[in-house]
Amino acid sequence: MLPLLLFAVSSNAYSSQQATDAFAPESTTALETKSIVTAEDWMVTAANPTASQAGADVLARGGNAIDAMVAIQLTLGLVEPQSSGIGGGSFLVYWDAKDHHLTTYDGRETAPLNATGDLFIDDNGQPMKFYDAVVGGRSVGTPGTVKLLWDTHQKYGKLDWASLIEPTIALATQGFPISARLAALIEKDKAFLSRHPETRHYLLQGDGKAKTQGTVLRNPDYAKTLSLIASKGADGFYDGPVAQSIVDAVHNAKGNPGLLSREDLTQYSVVQRTPVCAPYKQYDVCGMGPPSSGALTIGQILMTIEPFNLATLGASNPISWQILADASRLAFADRGMYVADSDFFDVPTTELLNTDYIATRSALITPKKALPSAPHGTPVANLASLSKDQSLELPSTTHFNVIDSEGNVVSMTSSVENVFGSRVMASGFILNNELTDFSFVAEKNGEPVANRLEPGKRPRSSMAPTIVMKDDKPYMAIGSPGGSRIIGYVAQSIIAHVDWGMDIQQAINQPKMINRFGEMDIEANTALSEFSQQFESMGYSVKARDLNSGLHTIRISENGLEGAADPRREGVAIGK
Numbered sequence: 001m002l003p004l005l006l007f008a009v010s011s012n013a014y015s016s017q018q019a020t021d022a023f024a025p026e027s028t029t030a031l032e033t034k035s036i037v038t039a040e041d042w043m044v045t046a047a048n049p050t051a052s053q054a055g056a057d058v059l060a061r062g063g064n065a066i067d068a069m070v071a072i073q074l075t076l077g078l079v080e081p082q083s084s085g086i087g088g089g090s091f092l093v094y095w096d097a098k099d100h101h102l103t104t105y106d107g108r109e110t111a112p113l114n115a116t117g118d119l120f121i122d123d124n125g126q127p128m129k130f131y132d133a134v135v136g137g138r139s140v141g142t143p144g145t146v147k148l149l150w151d152t153h154q155k156y157g158k159l160d161w162a163s164l165i166e167p168t169i170a171l172a173t174q175g176f177p178i179s180a181r182l183a184a185l186i187e188k189d190k191a192f193l194s195r196h197p198e199t200r201h202y203l204l205q206g207d208g209k210a211k212t213q214g215t216v217l218r219n220p221d222y223a224k225t226l227s228l229i230a231s232k233g234a235d236g237f238y239d240g241p242v243a244q245s246i247v248d249a250v251h252n253a254k255g256n257p258g259l260l261s262r263e264d265l266t267q268y269s270v271v272q273r274t275p276v277c278a279p280y281k282q283y284d285v286c287g288m289g290p291p292s293s294g295a296l297t298i299g300q301i302l303m304t305i306e307p308f309n310l311a312t313l314g315a316s317n318p319i320s321w322q323i324l325a326d327a328s329r330l331a332f333a334d335r336g337m338y339v340a341d342s343d344f345f346d347v348p349t350t351e352l353l354n355t356d357y358i359a360t361r362s363a364l365i366t367p368k369k370a371l372p373s374a375p376h377g378t379p380v381a382n383l384a385s386l387s388k389d390q391s392l393e394l395p396s397t398t399h400f401n402v403i404d405s406e407g408n409v410v411s412m413t414s415s416v417e418n419v420f421g422s423r424v425m426a427s428g429f430i431l432n433n434e435l436t437d438f439s440f441v442a443e444k445n446g447e448p449v450a451n452r453l454e455p456g457k458r459p460r461s462s463m464a465p466t467i468v469m470k471d472d473k474p475y476m477a478i479g480s481p482g483g484s485r486i487i488g489y490v491a492q493s494i495i496a497h498v499d500w501g502m503d504i505q506q507a508i509n510q511p512k513m514i515n516r517f518g519e520m521d522i523e524a525n526t527a528l529s530e531f532s533q534q535f536e537s538m539g540y541s542v543k544a545r546d547l548n549s550g551l552h553t554i555r556i557s558e559n560g561l562e563g564a565a566d567p568r569r570e571g572v573a574i575g576k
Helices: 016-022 049-060 065-079 130-134 145-156 161-174 180-193 197-203 220-232 241-251 262-266 294-308 318-338 355-362 483-498 504-509 527-538
Strands: 037-039 043-046 089-096 101-107 271-273 276-280 283-287 396-403 409-417 466-470 473-479 520-523 542-545 552-557 560-565 572-575
Touching: 037 572, 043 049, 043 065, 043 552, 043 560, 049 065, 049 161, 049 396, 049 572, 065 089, 065 145, 065 161, 065 220, 065 396, 065 409, 089 145, 089 466, 101 145, 145 161, 161 220, 180 197, 220 241, 241 262, 276 294, 283 294, 294 318, 294 355, 294 466, 294 483, 318 355, 318 483, 318 527, 396 473, 396 552, 409 466, 409 473, 466 483, 473 483, 483 504, 504 552, 504 560, 520 527, 527 542
Parallel strands: 520 542
Antiparallel strands: 037 560, 043 396, 043 572, 089 101, 089 409, 101 271, 276 283, 283 466, 396 409, 466 473, 473 552, 552 560, 560 572
């Protein structure tokens, strides 16, 4: 049998409300051999080498983690437009070394003030098909990333704001060669990209064919937008010509216009929230609370498996994976019922992580035998009657980490939702389609859905930027893209490191298993496929899939910093 930490490669069980969760947001385009990078002073791990270098350059000239975050994200929006950018939203988990304080910032998109719960209901009274809803202006929420970058830099930044942006302005003006990954994703998505003139002109050739790897891609419109942001801060984005171009692009999207207004942009605000932390072994696993389901669901999974001692069972035992699978199913059942924007719905966060409640969930799991069903629990006896969520989350996302020489830690996940978002561009950047993360149905049988669309509300997310704490200090920063699979990717990597003794590169590399709603998804062409018959004998339907995680990790060790990047994508770790 191949070791489960290595790839065995050379270089409908779902209910209708989760149907599109079966799709991977971005497919694997290549696998790269990667090793742990070590450093003593600072470290960056990001999803694109150019973006990693942008952050490294900032740290090398004396900037801090927040300064590097600004440079990384603005560069990612240029070189990795399929995944994130200033037309989308972000979550930041931040350790402030000076104040010895962990906090989070919510830069998630908001629903237009003119939107209603039937936004994605068609003329026949039925939920729209996913891509009919996505492609165009209808799915665009108020972007939050620029405001998050600006607000946090104003509070924590060290270097001059404009100086952090100038290198990306130069890169957008001079152009950059299209990477193999970006070229492959343009090719796969060219039918949707061709629907909107600015996007078609930017990413496709005159004959409609995809621009290819190595083609120098210049973006003077993005350079102009960044110049305004450099000189005017967030106002350069949320007011003036850039704001108007966003509204115009949304309203003029042919065949599927949207509702975003200038008022939505001017009223947007970032929310600082208390981290959600779950105990696991000697660690506290901390991340974003609602509207993110990331930290809460990861916490439930880890706490639910703890009584089963996966460390003793080991990674090569299919029972370990069965226990993890059922813990994930139980956590996702609670997620689908109870997690939404906490400013609009009273999410029972504390109750869902209560040890007595978790014990009742653990008691449902029988080793060697799959749960016949995974119902949601009742963490609070007097919760109002709710209906299951019917959202169609398919994020195209990025994650990066920064640790600077002062010990500040950034763990940030950013997204435009689907690959290339709404496929609509404005002023040189892709606009998100995050509104499709809301439930398409606001209520069922008279019972409301917690994650229903409401004016000004933030859709539920699975983004899970995470800082693992040990002895009240940061131990590891980790996160991934991957839609609702993000939760499983991060949880499994933590288990691999903490319970199975893998170093952080091995933990990222190991084959992935995801089970959210009953079907056992195993990463195709890996050693996990050898367990297929055993999983089926336990009662699972098993499906081999392309599970394209994009995990990035930095660990603080006794000897300094360790960085690791996922071999399934093109990211790198850079340190000094």
